[in-house]
Amino acid sequence: MVAFEEFTEPPIPADTADPNSGPPLHEACSPIGELVGIWRGRGEVDYPTINGPYRFGQQVTISHDGRPFLRHQAKAWLLDADGNVLRPAAWETGWWRPGANGRLELLLSHATGILEVFYGHVDQRRWEFTTDSVLPTDTAKQVSAARRxxxxxxxxxLDYAESREMVGEPMTPHVSAELRRVRA
Structure with a gap:
């Protein structure tokens, strides 16, 4: 047995965003397996309570380690009119979890202090989600519901769109982006 202090890397397989390397994709993940990869692109964010719209860049990494879920990490940055980076923006991490009968769970934690549980389904090459619960911290914006x-x-x-019901506004389109696979 190797002592805890004797290894430099964790003694477990690393996750991979490359479907052609690492452990095989778990069979339960087949309805979402096409998403494994690194996706990068641009989009627009707007909402009635912000002085937008704003342009942003985003990278979404969806990876796996052979178990029956995918890991989700997304980072965004605001862009000026010429496409130059202004500053970091949204950051979220979570898990895509396949369930019975094509049902999907998407669990997300946002750096802005919001935890979300989405339920959804796959229809061909489209994944639709609606929040079941939203838990904001005391310092987070009031968010009631979301759809992705x-x-x-x-x-x-990969096209991505999100609508939100927050800060007293009804469900309203909030974010849309077009991402391209940068690594398979």
Whole structure:
């Protein structure tokens, strides 16, 4: 047995965003397996309570380690009119979890102090989610509900859209982006 202090890397397989390397994708993840990869692109964020719209860049990494879920990490940065980076923006991490009968769970934790549980389903190459519960911290914006969709247009283009019900506004489109696969 190796003592805890004797290894430099964790003694477990690393997760991978490359579906062609690492452990095999768990069979339960087949309805979401096409999402494994690193996706990067641009989009727009707007809402009635912000002085927008704003342009942003985003990278979404969806990886796995052979178990029956995918890991989700997304980072965004605001862009000026010329496409130059202004500052970091949204950051979220979570898990895509397949369930019975094509049902999906998406669990997300946002750096802004919001935890969300989404339920959804897959329809061909489109994944639709609606929040079941939203838990904001004391310092987070008041968010009541959200909807998300991800759609593969081809093997290398992922469209993402989100609507939110927050800060007293009804469900309103909030974010949309077109991401391209940068690593398979």
């Amino acid at each position: 969709s991800y759609a593969l247009r081809d093997d290398d283009a």
